[in-house]
Amino acid sequence: MNTFNKKAQLHITETIAxxxxxxxxxxxxxxxxxxYQQTAAQEKQxxxxxxxxxxxxxxxxxxxxxxxxxxxxxxxxxxxxxxKLNSATTSSLPLSSPTSPxxxxxxxxxxxxxxxxxxxxxxxxxxxxxxxTIIEVYPTPQQWQIYNKQKTKKTSDSKTIKDWxxxxxxxxxxxxxxxxAGSNSQYRYGxxxxxxxx
Amino acid sequence: xxxxxxxxxxxxKAQMEIIGLVVIVILLTLGMLFLxxxxxxxxxxxxxxxRKGLATSTATALLKTNVECIQQSGEKNYPSLGKDVLxxxxxxxxxQGNSFCTIYSCDHKHCCEYFKEQTTHFLESTLxxxxxxxxxxxxxxxxxxxxxxxxxxxxxxxxxxxxxxxDTSGLNPITVEGSGLIETVLYLCD
Numbered sequence: 001m002n003t004f005n006k007k008a009q010l011h012i013t014e015t016i017a018x019x020x021x022x023x024x025x026x027x028x029x030x031x032x033x034x035x036y037q038q039t040a041a042q043e044k045q046x047x048x049x050x051x052x053x054x055x056x057x058x059x060x061x062x063x064x065x066x067x068x069x070x071x072x073x074x075x076x077x078x079x080x081x082x083x084k085l086n087s088a089t090t091s092s093l094p095l096s097s098p099t100s101p102x103x104x105x106x107x108x109x110x111x112x113x114x115x116x117x118x119x120x121x122x123x124x125x126x127x128x129x130x131x132x133t134i135i136e137v138y139p140t141p142q143q144w145q146i147y148n149k150q151k152t153k154k155t156s157d158s159k160t161i162k163d164w165x166x167x168x169x170x171x172x173x174x175x176x177x178x179x180x181a182g183s184n185s186q187y188r189y190g191x192x193x194x195x196x197x198x
Numbered sequence: 199x200x201x202x203x204x205x206x207x208x209x210x211k212a213q214m215e216i217i218g219l220v221v222i223v224i225l226l227t228l229g230m231l232f233l234x235x236x237x238x239x240x241x242x243x244x245x246x247x248x249r250k251g252l253a254t255s256t257a258t259a260l261l262k263t264n265v266e267c268i269q270q271s272g273e274k275n276y277p278s279l280g281k282d283v284l285x286x287x288x289x290x291x292x293x294q295g296n297s298f299c300t301i302y303s304c305d306h307k308h309c310c311e312y313f314k315e316q317t318t319h320f321l322e323s324t325l326x327x328x329x330x331x332x333x334x335x336x337x338x339x340x341x342x343x344x345x346x347x348x349x350x351x352x353x354x355x356x357x358x359x360x361x362x363x364x365d366t367s368g369l370n371p372i373t374v375e376g377s378g379l380i381e382t383v384l385y386l387c388d
Binding site: 029036040054077078079137138139170171172173174175181182186187188189190191 | 229233251252255258259260262263264265276278325328
């Protein structure tokens with residue numbers, strides 16, 4: 001009777017040990033899966049933001065208000081008409097050190113309202129929360145801000161603060177066509193920066 | 199003799215334990231497989247599309263840009279970097295001992311040298327600043343001779359060898375009167 005009891009006790013201990021290890025393994029699996037899901041959700045958000053930035057870039061590149069056209073001829077790809085650009089935006093600002101993406105302005109460049117600011121509701125449907133800037137690299141380093149709308153919120157002391165945590169910049173090289181340069185159109189070298197906020 | 203006898207009850211128990219171990223091993227393997235599948239299944243199509251578009255737009259913009267050229271006579275004109283300067287370079291390749299260009303000797307430099315200098319500046323101030331690696335090549339294809347490299351530029355961080363995943367701008371052919379065809383290509387990689 002005593003031997004049988006000891007054997008049964010041993011069996012129970014063994015079963016408890018096996019179950020304990022089994023539940024530890026399951027717990028590890030669950031923790032690991034939760035961590036993975038968290039990272040995957042974050043990655044998905046980043047992908048969506050990158051996708052939105054890309055869509056906004058394409059929309060900005062094909063804006064009839066800016067793109068190079070000539071009468072009824074087909075428009076030129078990756079080209080911005082300087083005359084249209086100067087009339088649609090308020091003014092350009094010289095770049096202190098040319099072509100640094102970090103220098104993309106966060107605040108409007110001028111106090112006078114541009115065509116894009118005047119019709120901000122319409123452009124918000126197109127560009128959502130983003131910052132679009134055209135930068136000329138050659139011959140004269142300068143920049144034009146097309147659109148800038150940041151997500152903001154009001155604090156308890158009625159201060160307006162930014163309400164975004166991520167910013168996805170997308171760059172696209174373009175030419176700026178200057179039809180007023182001489183008898184022939186001249187092309188300048190530049191790029192378009194689109195920063196999508198999330 | 200008695201000790202050699204096989205107990206059928208013990209054998210069954212041993213078999214069951216082996217089956218249990220096999221099940222655990224199968225479960226672990228399946229878990230690993232799922233993990234690898236999730237970890238490696240990354241959507242890169244968007245990135246590739248962006249890079250391809252950037253390569254094409256950069257190459258087109260580069261060749262279209264008008265550069266300020268001060269000739270030896272002091273006269274200032276604005277030739278297109280691709281159609282004018284590179285074409286002149288193809289007609290008078292520096293590698294074949296031509297020390298002068300027919301039309302454009304901008305800033306007292308040979309047109310091939312000037313083309314390389316300007317292209318390097320343009321690419322470095324855009325793609326280089328955005329931490330992209332690139333490789334630019336311009337070749338003259340003649341019907342009766344071997345292709346001649348007119349210009350080959352690599353980013354300061356290194357080029358884009360064939361072994362690396364890279365995107366191309368596609369060939370931008372420029373016809374050169376009496377010489378053949380210039381093929382320019384820009385490779386872009388991360």
